[in-house]
Amino acid sequence: MLPKAHLVFSKLKINLLKIENTLACTLGFQQHPPLDFNIAQVQNKSFPEPKTLTKLSLKELFDTSILWAAPKGRKTLEKRQMNRYGFKDQVWKMLMPRTDLTVCNTCGYTHHKKTLCGNCYAKVKEETTKLQDKIVAALGLNPVDKEVVVLYKGEKENASDEFYKTHKVIEVEAERPPWFSKNLLQKTTQKPSDSTDVKPTELG
Amino acid sequence: MANQAEVTKLVSRLKIPILAKHRRLRNPEGPQGRVKKIRAIVTALFKYERIEVYHYDGDEARGYAERLISDAIRHGDTHKETMEMADYWIEEKNLVHKLFKVLVPRFQNTSSSYTRMLNAPIPHATPEDSHPHFRSVIELRGNPFPPLIQSAVDNRLLIQNVLLEEAKKEYRAAKYAEIAQDLESRANEKSDASSETREDTAEDESQPK
Ligand SMILES: [Zn+2]
Numbered sequence: 001m002l003p004k005a006h007l008v009f010s011k012l013k014i015n016l017l018k019i020e021n022t023l024a025c026t027l028g029f030q031q032h033p034p035l036d037f038n039i040a041q042v043q044n045k046s047f048p049e050p051k052t053l054t055k056l057s058l059k060e061l062f063d064t065s066i067l068w069a070a071p072k073g074r075k076t077l078e079k080r081q082m083n084r085y086g087f088k089d090q091v092w093k094m095l096m097p098r099t100d101l102t103v104c105n106t107c108g109y110t111h112h113k114k115t116l117c118g119n120c121y122a123k124v125k126e127e128t129t130k131l132q133d134k135i136v137a138a139l140g141l142n143p144v145d146k147e148v149v150v151l152y153k154g155e156k157e158n159a160s161d162e163f164y165k166t167h168k169v170i171e172v173e174a175e176r177p178p179w180f181s182k183n184l185l186q187k188t189t190q191k192p193s194d195s196t197d198v199k200p201t202e203l204g
Numbered sequence: 205m206a207n208q209a210e211v212t213k214l215v216s217r218l219k220i221p222i223l224a225k226h227r228r229l230r231n232p233e234g235p236q237g238r239v240k241k242i243r244a245i246v247t248a249l250f251k252y253e254r255i256e257v258y259h260y261d262g263d264e265a266r267g268y269a270e271r272l273i274s275d276a277i278r279h280g281d282t283h284k285e286t287m288e289m290a291d292y293w294i295e296e297k298n299l300v301h302k303l304f305k306v307l308v309p310r311f312q313n314t315s316s317s318y319t320r321m322l323n324a325p326i327p328h329a330t331p332e333d334s335h336p337h338f339r340s341v342i343e344l345r346g347n348p349f350p351p352l353i354q355s356a357v358d359n360r361l362l363i364q365n366v367l368l369e370e371a372k373k374e375y376r377a378a379k380y381a382e383i384a385q386d387l388e389s390r391a392n393e394k395s396d397a398s399s400e401t402r403e404d405t406a407e408d409e410s411q412p413k
Binding site: 139150178 | 251253289298309325
């Protein structure tokens with residue numbers, strides 16, 4: 001009688017401890033599992049239940065087993081090599097060194113010979129979209145009848161009134177990027193000077 | 205024979221290579237969808253002056269844009285057929301004005317093509333012999349955007365450009381100083397003259413009293 005009562009009490013105690021533990025875990029007071037009980041344990045239920053094996057006859061074994069899709073004939077050496085490496089001019093599976101990459105003259109990144117440099121183009125594209133947004137917002141739906149010119153910070157001082165009349169000037173607050181030069185052959189924003197004297201004589 | 209028009213002069217000769225057969229640009233809407241796509245690209249090209257589109261669509265639409273500009277230069281805005289064409293292919297009507305008033309003067313005396321087409325960058329891992337859907341950048345020449353292909357000569361920080369810029373500045377400063385001196389001397393002369401005249405008038409005023 002006495003050992004049985006003892007067993008019941010111990011079970012009760014264990015259950016109470018378990019409840020306390022789970023409560024502590026869910027409320028976030030304690031890590032689960034407690035560090036003292038870090039023992040590897042495998043739940044019995046995770047094992048699949050063993051199937052009862054039935055004896056198969058040889059015919060059944062051949063019909064239902066992995067022997068289904070096994071190759072039955074020998075592949076020739078050519079076929080095997082073709083599957084492994086491919087055909088040189090059609091489907092060549094080996095890694096080959098590229099021959100159509102080149103180095104950008106401006107920034108030094110590599111790019112394909114037939115395409116623009118990715119690094120430079122990303123830079124140009126960002127600036128271009130910025131300008132395009134500004135231009136489109138400035139022009140709106142009005143009929144476009146003047147050539148659009150973009151002037152960066154510190155450039156509009158040089159522009160004459162006549163230039164403003166003949167061009168649609170878009171002013172940008174930012175400094176002109178160093179890689180985006182003013183076109184030296186383009187018509188300048190300044191009036192052509194009619195002076196004939198030449199200054200730079202003893203440069204260097 | 206004399207009355208027969210020269211065939212080469214009936215249609216503008218474009219300065220870009222054109223395929224012998226048009227591309228179908230296959231899409232769910234059929235041929236009408238193809239026209240729709242080309243109209244959208246031509247409009248965007250005239251609006252933004254530099255766009256990035258799929259190579260096949262872009263190359264097809266580029267010829268239409270070139271033809272429009274070429275016709276506009278040949279016939280002007282009083283020609284009925286040209287105006288109809290421009291009205292059809294350009295969806296936004298304010299850009300029709302741009303075609304005749306901005307692009308015609310810009311391209312009137314050029315010997316090269318009016319648009320430029322370059323291949324957009326592709327990922328490095330693209331196989332060498334593959335034909336993916338390449339993208340192309342099309343732009344109208346003479347646009348105000350930074351150049352797609354940079355040359356070292358254009359860089360503002362290149363030593364020659366820095367020196368030229370400084371030389372220009374120095375020259376300008378010297379010019380301004382000269383002008384300022386000139387103005388000053390003129391002002392002095394004027395003030396001398398005016399003071400003399402004032403004395404004269406003062407004497408004149410004093411005399412009648
Ligand atoms: Zn680059």
